[in-house]
Amino acid sequence: MTSISRASSSGEPDATRDAARPRRPVEVGRQSTGAPANSRDLDGGTGAGPGVRAPGGDLLRLTNQPSAGGSVEIEAAVHTPSPSDMTGSRRIAWHLLRRFNRRDTLVRQRPMEGIVNMADVRERARRVLPRAVFDAIDGGATDEVTLRENRAAFHRIWLRPRPLADIGHRDISTTVLGQRISMPLMLDPCALARVCHPGGEVAVARAAGDAGTIYAVASSSGHPLDQIVEAATQPLWYQLYMPSDREALEPLLDRIECAGFYALCVTIDSAVLHKRERDLHNHLTLPLRLSGRTMLAAASRPRWSFGYLLGGLSRGQRIEIGGGFRAVEAISRTVKEQAPVTFADVQWLRKHWKGKLVLKGVMRADECRQILDLGVDGIVISNHGGRVLDGVHATIDVLPEVVEAVEGRAEVFIDGGIRRGTDVVKALALGARACLIGRPYLFGLAVGGQAGVSRVLEILRAEIEQTMALAGCVTVADIDSSLVHVSGDRQRSPG
Numbered sequence: 001m002t003s004i005s006r007a008s009s010s011g012e013p014d015a016t017r018d019a020a021r022p023r024r025p026v027e028v029g030r031q032s033t034g035a036p037a038n039s040r041d042l043d044g045g046t047g048a049g050p051g052v053r054a055p056g057g058d059l060l061r062l063t064n065q066p067s068a069g070g071s072v073e074i075e076a077a078v079h080t081p082s083p084s085d086m087t088g089s090r091r092i093a094w095h096l097l098r099r100f101n102r103r104d105t106l107v108r109q110r111p112m113e114g115i116v117n118m119a120d121v122r123e124r125a126r127r128v129l130p131r132a133v134f135d136a137i138d139g140g141a142t143d144e145v146t147l148r149e150n151r152a153a154f155h156r157i158w159l160r161p162r163p164l165a166d167i168g169h170r171d172i173s174t175t176v177l178g179q180r181i182s183m184p185l186m187l188d189p190c191a192l193a194r195v196c197h198p199g200g201e202v203a204v205a206r207a208a209g210d211a212g213t214i215y216a217v218a219s220s221s222g223h224p225l226d227q228i229v230e231a232a233t234q235p236l237w238y239q240l241y242m243p244s245d246r247e248a249l250e251p252l253l254d255r256i257e258c259a260g261f262y263a264l265c266v267t268i269d270s271a272v273l274h275k276r277e278r279d280l281h282n283h284l285t286l287p288l289r290l291s292g293r294t295m296l297a298a299a300s301r302p303r304w305s306f307g308y309l310l311g312g313l314s315r316g317q318r319i320e321i322g323g324g325f326r327a328v329e330a331i332s333r334t335v336k337e338q339a340p341v342t343f344a345d346v347q348w349l350r351k352h353w354k355g356k357l358v359l360k361g362v363m364r365a366d367e368c369r370q371i372l373d374l375g376v377d378g379i380v381i382s383n384h385g386g387r388v389l390d391g392v393h394a395t396i397d398v399l400p401e402v403v404e405a406v407e408g409r410a411e412v413f414i415d416g417g418i419r420r421g422t423d424v425v426k427a428l429a430l431g432a433r434a435c436l437i438g439r440p441y442l443f444g445l446a447v448g449g450q451a452g453v454s455r456v457l458e459i460l461r462a463e464i465e466q467t468m469a470l471a472g473c474v475t476v477a478d479i480d481s482s483l484v485h486v487s488g489d490r491q492r493s494p495g
Helices: 014-020 089-109 118-128 131-138 145-156 200-211 225-231 246-259 277-281 292-299 302-310 323-337 343-352 368-373 395-406 421-429 439-471
Strands: 002-007 059-063 072-077 157-159 174-176 179-181 185-187 215-217 236-240 263-267 356-362 378-381 411-415 434-437 484-486
Touching: 118 131, 118 439, 131 277, 131 439, 145 157, 145 395, 145 421, 157 421, 185 200, 185 215, 185 439, 200 215, 200 225, 200 439, 225 246, 246 343, 263 343, 343 356, 343 368, 356 368, 368 395, 378 395, 395 411, 395 421, 421 434, 421 439, 434 439
Parallel strands: 002 072, 185 434, 215 236, 236 263, 263 356, 356 378, 378 411, 411 434
Antiparallel strands: 002 059, 157 484, 174 179
């Protein structure tokens, strides 16, 4: 078992201080009954080493006795210093820290209070995450023109409601590749889930299951696939970056199939490493190197730092020391090993993968016929959220021509810039089968873990249902092109 105990920052032995005043244990895991024999600090030393400085100014020690599963349990025995022991500025600091800790407790108890839309979730996440992590999620490539255009393009599409329709009994469920889901909204693969929150992909899978929708798991996930599959109660997709080592691909496909993934979602738009200037300004590179600025930013978010390093400090939570670092290592490894995807690669995948096959990153109508001839079941119109190549069209602008080219031979999905239920209805009216979101649920995860992702899905579900009702649509099948009008200044991309 692993326990965290507080060591004296003044060098005074714990026994001396304990004799002077009674201990007040604050339980984080299970309450410690004494100093364990096998004590190990976070820096690898033993005894009362430097450890990690806690918000109250003292030091935290770990004692490490792994469980059979390889994870450990956090156990803490800490006692609050008395202000009578302090004078001057130390006493003032003590009172300020107590006030901060009370406010932090309220944030943890009600993390989603006051959040009514995706802008609220984003703003709350900005306060929770270190700047470098927030910018890594929020930012786009180079000038971020496509990032902004993804959102602006939805504002050029106007709804044309049918107010006289009978909307007494509404149903917003639909089917995706033969699977029934509760609403036409799914969760994109996002590699930074474990960096946002200790629950990572496991929490997202549970939230997606509770919402009755599909979650596409990133290939560079921060949790083992078996844990994610075990947590899921709805179908999962597996997102694949083609590895440069083709010999390793076939065993990987067998493993994914045995794990029970329903569809393989192949990302085709990331042939080379992209340039994201926010990351460069924040000195955030892959492989990750901890600069002084990065460490200072992490120190300003102590709750996030504990979650990143230790998996959180909640009662009975089983953790894996250094889980955040391993998640970043997985991302670095995936980026290093990925290779461009060709038509020949898609043909090979179709031959060796027995389940549904989806290509993510299509932005041209003239390639669709050849893609469909290879036996692809679904196409995701995606520009990677404006994170890869800047200056490409917004996905919603490309949607109509791709739908026209596909001619019903495959299902068409879309992501990029979706922040409202009205956006989902507009995309469905232009021919999409369903939509996917990425940044909104990552921000929800950062703020509230599984509950944060669930809140994001609840808000968007309510907005989808409300939009359909006000537009006169009883079911998803009632949503067609007559429901929208596109402003004349929108230009179609060449197809």
